[in-house]
Each structure stands twice: as structure tokens, then as C-alpha cells.
Amino acid sequence: MEKTIQTTTELNNGVEIPYLGLGTWQARGSTCKEVVAFALTHGYSMIDTAQAYGNESRIGQGWKASGRKREDIFLTTKIRNSNQGYQSSQRSFQQSLENLQTDYVDLLLIHWPDIGDFDRTIETWQAMIEMQNEGLCRSIGLSNFTIPLIERLLEYAQVVPVVNQVEFHTFLYQKELLEFCREKDVQIEAYSPIARARYLENDTLQKIAKKYDKTAAQIMLAWCVNHNIVVIPKSVHEGRIQENANIFFDLDDEDMRALDQLGPQRRLVTSLDQPPSW
Numbered sequence: 001m002e003k004t005i006q007t008t009t010e011l012n013n014g015v016e017i018p019y020l021g022l023g024t025w026q027a028r029g030s031t032c033k034e035v036v037a038f039a040l041t042h043g044y045s046m047i048d049t050a051q052a053y054g055n056e057s058r059i060g061q062g063w064k065a066s067g068r069k070r071e072d073i074f075l076t077t078k079i080r081n082s083n084q085g086y087q088s089s090q091r092s093f094q095q096s097l098e099n100l101q102t103d104y105v106d107l108l109l110i111h112w113p114d115i116g117d118f119d120r121t122i123e124t125w126q127a128m129i130e131m132q133n134e135g136l137c138r139s140i141g142l143s144n145f146t147i148p149l150i151e152r153l154l155e156y157a158q159v160v161p162v163v164n165q166v167e168f169h170t171f172l173y174q175k176e177l178l179e180f181c182r183e184k185d186v187q188i189e190a191y192s193p194i195a196r197a198r199y200l201e202n203d204t205l206q207k208i209a210k211k212y213d214k215t216a217a218q219i220m221l222a223w224c225v226n227h228n229i230v231v232i233p234k235s236v237h238e239g240r241i242q243e244n245a246n247i248f249f250d251l252d253d254e255d256m257r258a259l260d261q262l263g264p265q266r267r268l269v270t271s272l273d274q275p276p277s278w
Helices: 028-042 055-066 086-100 120-134 147-154 175-182 201-213 214-224 238-245 252-260
Strands: 009-010 016-018 046-048 075-081 105-109 140-145 163-167 187-191
Touching: 028 055, 028 086, 028 214, 046 055, 055 075, 055 086, 055 120, 075 086, 075 120, 105 120, 105 163, 120 147, 120 252, 140 187, 147 175, 163 175, 163 238, 175 187, 201 252, 214 238
Parallel strands: 046 075, 075 105, 105 140, 140 163, 163 187
Antiparallel strands: 009 016
């Protein structure tokens, strides 16, 4: 089936997630509100934020300003590390709901694994399961988890995560992680899917972009979608937001192989909380 901006994929709990969403890291103030409203009135249905981004209130204002019905929007937020733990994650999430002006989110993630105290991450997951059972979040998942950490969580988990949101792009093709998550029925969701626009002049990208009459950024996003990966490119520019939505076309096998082999692999996102095996 040919994908479009309205196309969704089914998560392991039956919830449908769009293949394309708007990332909002570093989006601030009235600009954040405006671009959320713009995206939601120009074909997008999914907005991704996090407690750590400090913009949940603006996201709430933006989706309200769009005029879209809440049930037609897919909202994601994330529990920041300082709020991990059984009770603190529940308290902080209540504040997130107030900020977002909603009674529930469609997807709630653990933003980073707590490497120094993984028991807190287990407690957070248990709290998220309860919040899902209470109807406060339709789905729960992970972000920035490696294979060993997913395996460790699954030793205790009563519920399998629906998503692992990670840095994923043509210059960081995490094939082993992708295959592992598929085996576990965990959807990969790509943040920084155009690698923060750092490598758009790559010769292979430019050649393929010319072939399809697309931009290099659109090729990178289409590569993800052709791999059945959900993408959340971030932008505060209306033209770029529209450009990033024009990615639903098929790349031929030869071009997919060429893009799979771009290198060397480059990880751009780092954190004090990152797993040591990165």
C-alpha cells in the first residue's frame, strides 16, 4: 500500500501511530505555538514533545489553536530523568497533562534510561503501566534504549513497550537495533532523521535527490519511511514543515542499498544519561 501523510502503522497494543510527526525540541514561546497550529492545519496529526523540552504549555496552546479535535491528534510526551521513580513520574505526568491541556496523551515515553539507578527506570515503567490502565496514556514506550537495556526492562515488564524512539538516519543506520525491535514488536521512531541537516551535501544523497526531484532531506526522511520507521523531523519554519511532509514515495532497491551503506556512522545526540555502550 502506498503511504501518504495520513498513513499510520499499528503498534503492538492496537493503537495507530502516524508515520510522520512534528518534533519540537528547542521550539519555544509563541513560535512553538504557531508552528504546532500550522503543522496540524497542513496535514500533520502527530506532535512530539517532552518534559525536558520546557514547551508542553505551548504545545497545548498550539493544538488548541489549530481547531483540530483532540481525538484526531496524536500527542507524545516523555518523563524526564529527574522525574523518574514511581511517585515522581506520576506527579510530573499530571503536570504534563495540565500543560498540554488534555486528559490523556497517545504515547508516553521514558526519555532516557537511568543508567546509574535502573531500578528507578523499572519503577517508572510500573507507574506508566498503571497510568495506561487508568486511561491517562493510550500507549507507553521508551526513548534512547539500547538492546541490552530493553532486554533488562523486559525481564520485569508486564507490558512490552510499543516504541523505542532513537536517533536514526542514513548516517546512523542502527540495523541491529531495528531488527531486534521488530522481533519484539517494538516500533522504531526516528528523531533527528535528517541528522540536523549536517550532511545534506553528501554526494550520494545529492545524486539520489536529483533522480527523484527531491531535496536531500526529503530523501533521508523517505529512506526511514521506506524502512517502515516513524519519523519526527523538527522545524520551526513553515516551508520546511511542508517540505518534510512530501516524503511519501518509493525509493528503488538500488537506492535503498546505497543509502543503507552511507558512512561512516555518526551519532549526533549525546547526553549525560546516555548508555555506556553507545
